[in-house]
Amino acid sequence: MQSSNSILLVKPVKFYFNEEAARDNPYMSSTSLSQQELNEVVTKEFDNLHKNLVERDIEVTVFDSLESTPESLFCNNWNSTHSTKETTENTLVLYPVKVQNRRLERRVDIIDCIKEKFKIGKVLDLSFHENEANPLYLESTGSIIFNRLKKTAYLALSERSSEKLFNYVSEFLGYKPISYHSFDKNGIPIYHTNCVMAIGTGYTVICLESIPLSERNLLTDQLKKDGLEIIDITLDQVSNFCGNCLEVTNSKRDKKFLFMSARAKKNLRPSQIDQILKYVNEIVGVDIETIENIGGGSVRCMLCELY
Numbered sequence: 001m002q003s004s005n006s007i008l009l010v011k012p013v014k015f016y017f018n019e020e021a022a023r024d025n026p027y028m029s030s031t032s033l034s035q036q037e038l039n040e041v042v043t044k045e046f047d048n049l050h051k052n053l054v055e056r057d058i059e060v061t062v063f064d065s066l067e068s069t070p071e072s073l074f075c076n077n078w079n080s081t082h083s084t085k086e087t088t089e090n091t092l093v094l095y096p097v098k099v100q101n102r103r104l105e106r107r108v109d110i111i112d113c114i115k116e117k118f119k120i121g122k123v124l125d126l127s128f129h130e131n132e133a134n135p136l137y138l139e140s141t142g143s144i145i146f147n148r149l150k151k152t153a154y155l156a157l158s159e160r161s162s163e164k165l166f167n168y169v170s171e172f173l174g175y176k177p178i179s180y181h182s183f184d185k186n187g188i189p190i191y192h193t194n195c196v197m198a199i200g201t202g203y204t205v206i207c208l209e210s211i212p213l214s215e216r217n218l219l220t221d222q223l224k225k226d227g228l229e230i231i232d233i234t235l236d237q238v239s240n241f242c243g244n245c246l247e248v249t250n251s252k253r254d255k256k257f258l259f260m261s262a263r264a265k266k267n268l269r270p271s272q273i274d275q276i277l278k279y280v281n282e283i284v285g286v287d288i289e290t291i292e293n294i295g296g297g298s299v300r301c302m303l304c305e306l307y
Helices: 035-055 100-105 108-117 127-131 163-173 213-225 235-239 262-266 270-276 289-295
Strands: 006-011 059-064 079-082 090-094 120-125 144-147 152-156 176-180 197-199 203-206 229-232 246-249 256-261 282-286
Touching: 006 035, 006 108, 035 059, 035 282, 035 289, 059 108, 079 108, 090 108, 090 163, 108 120, 144 197, 152 163, 152 197, 163 176, 176 213, 197 246, 203 270, 213 229, 229 270, 256 262, 262 282, 262 289
Parallel strands: 006 059, 090 120, 152 176, 203 229, 256 282
Antiparallel strands: 079 090, 144 152, 197 203, 246 256
16 A cells, blocks of 8 residues: 555644754744744644544544654654565664754654554664764655555655665665655755655656756656656745645545645645546645744654554
C-alpha cells in the first residue's frame, strides 16, 4: 500500500518560533503574539486537523509534546515505519536530525508505542550520526519520499538530507535510491524534499521548476517508469505549501484522501485539482495558517504515517 490508514500526531504544548531551525528554513517567520495567544491559536489549528482525520475514519494516535520541543508537532522528521508480508518483521527506522533541540522529539514512550502497536521486528537506529565529528543528517520522510508500491525512494539533496545515509537506508529497506538537486528562486537548496514532492497512488506532485535541467529529464523518466502521473507545481506554489501534502486512506481502505493546508488547496490550479481527483476521493484542505507561518512546515509535516 502506498498510503497508510494510521497516523501519529504530536499535539503542541508550547509552540514557538525556533530560531535554530530557521537558519535553513526560509518559510519560517517570527510572531508578535504572546505565548498564551500562540498556544491557543495553534491548539485550535491542531485540533481541527485531528478532527478532519477522525471524521474520515482514519486511525489517529496522539501524544502531547514536551515544552522543550517547539516543533514536535512536525513529527514525521525522526522516524518511519515499513511493513512486510511477515508482520513480525515490520521495521522502524530512527533518523539523525540536524536541529539540536528537535532531537528531543525522538522519545522512548512514542517509540515503545509504535513498536508494540505495529509489531516491529527490526529497528534501524541511525541517530548516532548526529554526534559524529562530521555529522550526517537524514530527516525521515521530510528528506525521503517513498514510492512504496514500486520500491523507489526519492531525495532532494541538502544539509538535512545526506545522500550517503539515504543510499544506506534505501539498500536496507530494499528500495532503489534516486537523488537529485532542488533549488528555490534564490538558488538555495530546498531544505526538505517534501516541500517540493509528494507521491500518492498513481501520481506525484512535484516542482520540476526547482530541479536543474541536467537532472530533470532523468527524474521525470524514472517517475514515468514508476507509473506515476506528474502533477507539476511551480516554485510560487511551493512557497504556499502545495507540495507539502500526503495521501492517506480510511480504515476500510476503500477511500483515499489527499491532505494539505487550506492555503495550499487554494493555490492549486483547477487543472491540477482535476488531475489529483482522478486518484483520490477528496482533497482535504485544513486551515493551519499560524503553524505554517511560524513553523515553516505544513500538513504533511504534521502527519507521521504508521505501517
